Amino acid sequence: GAGVSQSPSNKVTEKGKDVELRCDPISGHTALYWYRQSLGQGLEFLIYFQGNSAPDKSGLPSDRFSAERTGGSVSTLTIQRTQQEDSAVYLCASSLEANTGELFFGEGSRLTVL
Amino acid sequence: EDQVTQSPEALRLQEGESSSLNCSYTVSGLRGLFWYRQDPGKGPEFLFTLYSAGEEKEKERLKATLTKKESFLHITAPKPEDSATYLCAVRAAGNKLTFGGGTRVLVKP
Numbered sequence: 001g002a003g004v005s006q007s008p009s010n011k012v013t014e015k016g017k018d019v020e021l022r023c024d025p026i027s028g029h030t031a032l033y034w035y036r037q038s039l040g041q042g043l044e045f046l047i048y049f050q051g052n053s054a055p056d057k058s059g060l061p062s063d064r065f066s067a068e069r070t071g072g073s074v075s076t077l078t079i080q081r082t083q084q085e086d087s088a089v090y091l092c093a094s095s096l097e098a099n100t101g102e103l104f105f106g107e108g109s110r111l112t113v114l
Numbered sequence: 115e116d117q118v119t120q121s122p123e124a125l126r127l128q129e130g131e132s133s134s135l136n137c138s139y140t141v142s143g144l145r146g147l148f149w150y151r152q153d154p155g156k157g158p159e160f161l162f163t164l165y166s167a168g169e170e171k172e173k174e175r176l177k178a179t180l181t182k183k184e185s186f187l188h189i190t191a192p193k194p195e196d197s198a199t200y201l202c203a204v205r206a207a208g209n210k211l212t213f214g215g216g217t218r219v220l221v222k223p
Contacts, residue, residue: 043158101211102163
């Protein structure tokens with residue numbers, strides 16, 4: 001389809017393991033965002049990319065979290081040494097340009113840390 | 115720090131019973147207020163953008179309004195398919211959106 005694609009849709013891991021979450025944005029969209037949504041909560045900003053650079057990574061909760069974007073397209077969010085408090089739905093969104101609030105979201109990757 | 119507060123947290127309506135959702139915000143230099151709809155297990159879906167006080171936008175049974183301190187999302191004669199969580203977000207300096215906690219709306223037939 002033409003929407004934002006995220007994988008895996010569900011991930012169960014053990015505490016202390018590393019996980020990688022992937023986002024494939026809409027073709028031609030220059031801006032890409034990662035948000036986190038805990039059960040019944042609003043969206044918490046993590047990081048955004050303009051092209052391959054990340055002008056704002058202020059929302060990353062700790063140095064265990066990192067993200068990269070390559071080729072102005074696919075992005076990967078990596079969580080090292082996962083903790084139980086990392087359990088949440090990780091949502092990726094893209095937009096045509098960075099200065100618009102019309103974001104197109106994927107369906108998210110649900111992470112459960114046991 | 116930008117803050118967005120939505121109320122109520124949850125709203126139960128009978129089909130046809132109109133109501134309003136509130137989004138109050140504290141932000142330095144508002145560059146846009148946005149409403150999204152989120153269905154269970156899905157990502158949020160964009161509804162409206164509002165830029166200045168007095169502005170209104172409409173889409174089917176939904177109407178969004180903006181003042182200098184808050185925004186309202188009015189749902190007129192709702193139907194069961196309007197059941198969802200409605201999220202409000204603001205953009206100030208930079209390009210990130212700051213979201214509120216959302217209002218869960220349930221419309222019963």
